[in-house]
Amino acid sequence: MTQPLFLVICALLFLLLVHIFIIIYLFWRQFSQRIDTDINAQQYLVVYASQTGQAEAWAKHTAEQLKIIHEEKVELLDIQQLNQQHLQQPSTILWVVSTYGEGDAPDTAQNFVHKILNQSLDLSYLSFAVLAFGDKRYSNFCQFGQRIEQWLLQHNAQALFPTVLVDQLNSDDLEQWLIGLEQLTSTTFTSIALDKEMLAFKFAHRQCLNTGTVGEAIYKVQLIADRNISWSSGDILEIQCENDITEIQHFLDTQRQEHSDDLVAKLGRLNLRKLPARTGLSLLEWIAQFEVLPKREYSIASLPEQGLVELVVRQQKTETGLGLGSGWLTVGLEQNQPVHASIRNNPSFHLQQDDKPIILIGNGTGIAGLVAHLRQREHWGYKKNWLIFGERQQQFDHLYQTEIAYWQQHGYLPHVDYAFSRDQTEKIYVQDRLRQQSSRLQEWIAQGALIYVCGSLKGMASGVDQVLEELLGTEQLQQLKREQRYLRDVY
Template sequence: MTHSVAVVLIALAILLLIYAVMIAYLILINAKQKQEVTVNQNDYLIIFASQSGQAENLARQTALQLQEAGQTATVVDIQYLTVEQLLQANKVFWFVSTYGEGDAPDTARMAVKKLFRDSALDLSHQCYAILALGDNRYSNFCQFGQLLNQHLQQHQAQALFEMVCVDHLKQADINLWTQRLEQLTQQQLTAVEPAQNWHCFILKNRLCLNHGSQGNPIYQIQLSCAEGLTWSSGDILEVQCGNRLEDIQVFLQAQQQAVNENLLAALQFKNLRQFPEQLSNESFEDWVRRFDDLAIREYSIASIPQQGIIELVVRQEKTATGLGLGSGWLTEHAVPGQAIVAKIRANPAFHLKASHQPLILIGNGTGIAGLIAHLVQRQQWGDQQNWLIFGERQQQFDQLYKDQTQLWQNQGLLPYVDYAFSRDQAEKLYVQHILQQKSEQLLSWIEAGAAIYVCGSLKGMAQEVEQTLFNILGAEQLEQLRIEGRYQRDVY
C-alpha cells in the first residue's frame, strides 16, 4: 500500500467516524426533545396512540382547532409520554385506536403499563376526554379506549364527557366529538375530518393466485394510477366499496325508476341495504343524496411507485348475503377498465428504514402483499440480506408469488426463504414453528442488527409469532426491538 493510498484511507475513516458521531448526537438530541416536552397546567395536553396514523391525524387537527379558538395545546405521542407530564396536566384529550380483536397500538401497550403501574398515582386534579377509533365488525369495539377510560377513572381523573367511539372513521361520529368540544369550550370550531385525498384508479388486471386451494380464492389486483402519485412500501390503500350494476338496477326497478346513466352513477357507492325514509315531496334525487356511502375497506399495497401500478392481494370473503363488500367489489363485481375510487394512507408504523440492516419478513395469506412491497423496495436499495418466512395451506396451490420469490432467490435478494404449508403434513406447520426451529439463526440475525416485520392475520399468526419471539428473545429484548423500531407489524 502506497503512502498516498494510506492517507486517503485514514481520511475516509476519520470522516466516517465524524459522520457516525454526528448521527448519534442528532438521535440523542431528538430523543431528548421528545422526552422534555413541558406541559403547562392551563394547556390542553393531547395524547395520541396510533397504529396507522389516523389517531395522530385527528389529534393534531384538534390541537389546531383549539389554537384557532385561542386555546393552547401540547401534542404528545403516548410512547414518549412520561408520568411527570401526565401529572402536570389539568385537561387531557386522548386519541386512541383499537385494532384487531381489541388490541392497543404497538406503541401504547408498554406505555400504558408504565403510566398506570403505580396504584397511588393521583389524577384527581385532572379532567379528560377520549376519542376512541375502532371497527364495530369486531366484538371488542374500541376496547383499548374502554381500558384507558377504566385506568383514568381508577386514578380519580374526571371525564369531561362520555367517551366518543368512532366506527371506521365515520364522519358522523367525528362530528359528535367536535360538538362536544364546542359545548366544552363555548367556541365554534372548524370541522375535524379524516385526511381526504381520493383518486380514481383503473382496474387493469385481476388474477387468481391459488386455483384449487382449500381456502377462498386469493386475487392479485392491479390498478393503474396517475403519474406522480407517491407512497412508501408498507402503506395502505383505502378502497371505497361499490355496488354491482345488477344490484343498482334491481333497486331502481323496486323504486319504479327508469334506469339511466345519472342514477347509476349516483347510486354506485351508496348503501342500498339500509337507507333513510323518503320525505314527503322529496325528489328521488334528493333522497338518494341522503343515503350513506358504502363502507371503506383497507388493503396493504404490494408495489412501490417505481412500478407504476398499485398492486393488492385480496382474498374473497363469503358471507350469508354473498361476497364481502370490499373483496366482492375488487375480485368480481368491478369490471376491468372500471374506475376504483380509493386513497393511499400512510402507514408509518410499517415503513422500512433505509439503514441497510438485515430484514426478517414474516407473514401469512394476503399478508404477502406488505412483504412483497418491502422486498421490491429492498431490491431498489440494493439490500440483499433478507429472510422470508411465509405460511399458507398447501404448497401445490398456495405458494403465492412463487415465480417472483424464486427469481429473487436466484438473484441473491432472498438468500433465505422458509415456507410453512399447514395442510401438507399430518401435524400442522405454521410460521411460528419455523421461527422456533430456526431460533439460532434468528438470534444471530438479531445480534447483527436485523429488523422483524410481520404482516398478515392478527388472530393466530401474529399472536403466535409474538409469543414465539417472546420465548426466544425474552420480554426485555423484544420490547427493546419495538422501541428501536426493529419490530414492526401490519396485522388485521
C-alpha cells in the same frame, strides 16, 4: 451645612426612598400576578396512541387549535414517551387513542400498558377527555380508549365530557369531540380535513393466485392511475366500494324502474344490501336515505416505478354474497372501468433506507406488504432479507412463487421458511417456523435486524408475538417496539 439645607436633603432622600419602594412594589405585584397566572393557567397535555396515523393526525390537529386559539401551554406527546411525572402534576390530559385488532392497544402503547396502566396512582388533580378510534366490525369496539377512561375514573381523575367513540372515522362521531372541546374552551373548533385526494384508476388485470385451493380464492388485482402518483412500500390503498352493474340492474328491476344513466349513476356508491323503510316516499326521496358504501383498505404490493398499483385480495363470503370490496374487485369490475381510491400513508410499516437485515413474517394476503418491501429492498440493493410465510397448501397456495424464486436466485432473499399448514398431518404455522429458527433470530436481532409482520391478526400475528416474547424475553421485545424495530400491519 446649614440646617435648612440639611432638611432639604433629608426630604429629597425620603422622597427617593418612597419612589424606590413604589417601584419595587409595582415590580413585585407584576411578578406575583405573572406567577399566579402561570400557576392557574390551564395546562393541556395531548397524548396520542396511534397504529395507522389517524389518531396521531387528530391529536396534532387538537393541539394545534388549542395553541392557535388560546395560546395555552400545550404539549403534544406520543404515549410511548408518557411517564409518571406527566401524570403527577395538575393538568388537563386529552387522550386520542386507537384500538388495534380485537381490542388491543397500538404497538406504541405497550410500554404504557405494562408499566403505567396497571398501577394505582392518585390522579385526583387531573382532568381528562378521551377520543377513542375503532371499528365496529371488530369485537371489543374502542376497548383501549374505554380502558383508559375506566382507569382514570377509578383513580379519581375528573372527566370533562363523555368519552367519544369513533367508528371508522365517522364524521358524526368526530363532531362530538369538537363540540366537547368547544364547550370546554368557549371557542369554535374546526374539523380536520378527512377527505383525502380521491384518485381515478382504471381496472387493468386480475389473476387468481390459488386456483384449486380448499380455501377462499385469492386474486392479484392491478390498477393503473390516470396520472403519476407516488407512495412508499408499506402504504395502503383505500378503495371506495361501488356496486357492479348487475347489482344496480337487479335493484332497478325489483323496483320496476327504467335503467336510466342518471339513476344508475346515483346508485353507484349506495348500499343496496341494507335498505331503509320506504313508507310513503318517492323513489328519489327513498334513495336519498341510503347509506354510502364504505371504503376498504388493501396493502399495496407494487412500487411506483412499476407504473401500476397491485393488490392481493381474498374473496370474503357473507350472507348476501361476496364481500363489498372483495366481490367488486375480483368479480364485478370490468376492463377499464374506473376505480376511485386514495393512497394512505402508513409510516408505522415503512422501511428504513439502510442495509440492516430485515425479517419479513406473514400469511395469506399479507404477502402484499412483504412483496412490496422485498421489491424496495431489491431496488436499494440490500440483500440481507429473510422471509417466513404461511398458507394452506404448497401445491395451490404458493403465492408469488416466481418472484420469490427470482429473489432467492439473485441473492436478495438468502433465507425463506414456508409454513404450509395442511401439507402434513400436524399443522405448522409461521410462529412454529420462527421457533425452529430461534438461533438465526437471535443472531439477526443482535445485528440490528428489523421485524415486519403483515397478515391476519388472529392466529398468525398473535402467535408470532407470543413466540417472539418467548425467544427474546418481554424486555427485549418491548425495546424492539420502542426502537421501531418491530412493525406490524395486521388485520
